[in-house]
Amino acid sequence: MRPVATTTQVEVRRLGADEIGAHLDGLADVLADCVAGGASVSFMAPFPHDEARAFFEATAAEVERGRRLLLAAFDDGRVVGTVQVILALPPNQPHRGEIAKLLVHGSARRRGIAQLLMAHAEAEARAEGKTLLVLDTVTGDAAERLYARLGWTRVGVIPGYALYPDGRPCDTTVFWKEL
Helix, strand or coil, rough: CCCCCCCEEEEEEEEEEEHHHHHCCCCCCCCHHHHCCCCCCCCCCCCCCCHHHHHHHHHHHHHHHCCCEEEEEEEEEEEEEEEEEEECCCCCCEECCCCCCEEEEECCCCCHHHHHHHHHHHHHHHHHHCCCCEEEECCCCCCHHHHHHHCCCCEEEEEEEEEEECCCCCEEEEEEEEC
């Protein structure tokens, strides 16, 4: 199933550390909504809003140090999605980045926002001199189908790699893409 065309109101922007602070509640709302919806994105239920804010405060520090990029999708000024590009990797991997935390609020799904965020993340990674990206996602999830549709190459599945927020184990699929 293909996503419905995104509305013209959705804008994706790369946020600087100072801008992240101005959008902490919106970013935290997206993360908390995804965890509440069962997304395996590193956090366990119950997941309070203040912990989601703390995650993005830590992310802002990483952005400030140039170790990470944070992009956000806005619909009429409201944060509806986000994705990160991890830039800080070992010295023998300066050409590589990692996609992390592609999140879209449940109320904004099926509008092409995740695809829009990924296109911007790839462009920003390329602008930072990255020629290779990697990511991992829950096996069988809609995101896995999205990445395959966007030209990412599936490496394989790691069984029981992570947990859903309710504690059940989930398998993880690893992908790569040359830019």
